[in-house]
Amino acid sequence: MPGLFFILLRRLRKPLILLILIYAISILGFVLIPGQDDQGNVWRMSFFHAFYFVSYMASTIGFGEIPYAFTDGQRMWAMFTIYATVIGWLYSIGVLLSVLQDPAFRRLRNEYNFRRKVQNLHEPFYLICGYGDTGAILVKALADEGIKSVVVDPDENNINELELNDYRRAPLGIVGDASHPSVLETAGVTSSYCLGVIALTDSDQVNLLIALSTHLLNPATRFLARADSDEAVANISSFGDNVVINPFDIFAGRLVLALKRPGYYTLLEWMTGVPNEAFREPGFPEHGRWIICGYGRFGMTLYERLVRSGIEATVIEPQLEQEHLPDFIKGNGTGAGTLQRAGIEEATGIIAGTNNDANNLSILMTTRELNRDIFMVARQNNRENSLIFERAGFDLTMKRGDVVAHKIFALLRTPLLDDFLTLAADRDDSWINQLLSRILGVMDETVPYLWELKITKRRTPALYHACKPMAGEENHPPVPLFTLQRNPHDRNECLQVIPLLLKREGAVLLLPEGDITLQVSDRILMCATRDVQRQMEWATQNENVLHYLLTGQELKANSLFWRWLTGSKT
């Protein structure tokens, strides 16, 4: 604030000097002009009386002619000073208002307020650079999880949108160019509460700069970035412990996975979904030839991935000159002729992957006329077009923002998820299908809710004490995992929950059985709905509930006094 205050005073220097001069001249005039007292003697105003009179006259309070009625000479001077002081004040207040409303000054004030809020932030937060499609999804998902985010975006409209949105944890936003290290520093990159920096700007160059600044300013923090080109991916991951996400690569990888192992793909989609998102289960075609329209960055990545996993693909692209692809049709794809030449009637699937939404829609609408059974994948470039893409009802829509946000959210949520997915990838399809049907049984209409249960003193005190008996307590009953799966309202009922993974001192157990005994600092990945999570949290934190679940009896002696009164020993 002091800096801001001095800037304000510097801007107000002229009006303030003018006011002082007007006051000085007015006061001096009243002191010099002779007056009369009530006896008719000559009486000169002292500085004290003159200052008093000018003060109330200039502020238009007007107590009258004090202490004696004025002479005509004094009245003439008063007339002059009334106008002079009123003009002086109007001018000063006008300048003050215009300074306060000045965009540059307001930006400075916002920046100051933001800086102070970030400095007073005493809870873990993520620093997100770029509030576009991806940023919005990610900020919302993090807010729903109760994690604060700090957002930097160069577009003022985006920051306004952020502030108008009603998040459960209000994020902090600032208009600024994240490629400037000072902006990152203001946004708290050096704070010990900064869990990680996530660079989601449209430009690979800016993301690279953010990566460099983050690495140099706070090497301990996590860094995740989105990058569209392979060079940028290689560049950003070449130093530090950075995670770089190429949306095209991830989507292409997922598509190939869906074709090769649909079961594992569905598991992956459910596990990495953002909470409260509706789940889908598209039926993927088995074998056959695919048509890719558009051979840009997206088309190229897709083609490579498909061919590498042994799936035939034909490319349609208007601007490619040399025919270095074995299966290549030169053309637009929006007309029926090109599509027929590419063999649309026999193809299994088509991917409209140009960077133009109108073209993509047109390609798929034409395709629908030619072959109704074909599997259609659309690339949606612009968030504004969501409505028509949804209405068109394609089998799969690739939205860059969603792909990146889901991937990052899954990475941020819990490291156990990564362990689980790696282990599950090695299992056969029947195991995965069995698991999928179990998960279907516990979830409602949205994607399953995943959380990590960690047995620690702070987060799960009741469970911690149950697992770790105090000194001197003999024959302590073990706590099996299924205790937690009982319903706190009626222990004979079961909560609809699946423990996916148990991690203990480096050992990892996939789908742990219910009779395994829990130990301190176990970490368990649970899968259910949010309601179930709350009930389980209750049991792990409340001793009475846990006691009921363990023994089926209410804990009788709660307080020390009552225990002493009833003679109860525990």
Next chain:
Amino acid sequence: MNLEKVVFGFFIVLALTLNFGFFIGDIDNPEHHHVFELFAAVVVSLISTLLKFGDRTHMGAILLATSLVADLQLIVAALIWGWAEHVQPGGMTPDAMVSIVSLSGGALLANITSVVLLVAETITVRR
């Protein structure tokens, strides 16, 4: 020649000279210290304070600080004058005059510091 520097220097030196003019004389003799001079010293001191705002250098900060000290001393002196003349029964006394003049003496020291700093800065610029 820079007009801004002229105005700046003018007010700083004027604050010192007016202050000195008020200060000089027998410390307890009201005849030697004119109220108009004190008034002028206060006004010029306030203006020179405002002129010093916004300089972000270390020198600017010290200049501002000396000016604020001078303002404070002179305003307190003026308040004592008003109190002695109007509120206290019997009017101005030599005791009150001594306080007023010694306060203005303090302000004089602050103003001298200001001018010394100004001169020092001018010498280092060599232009």
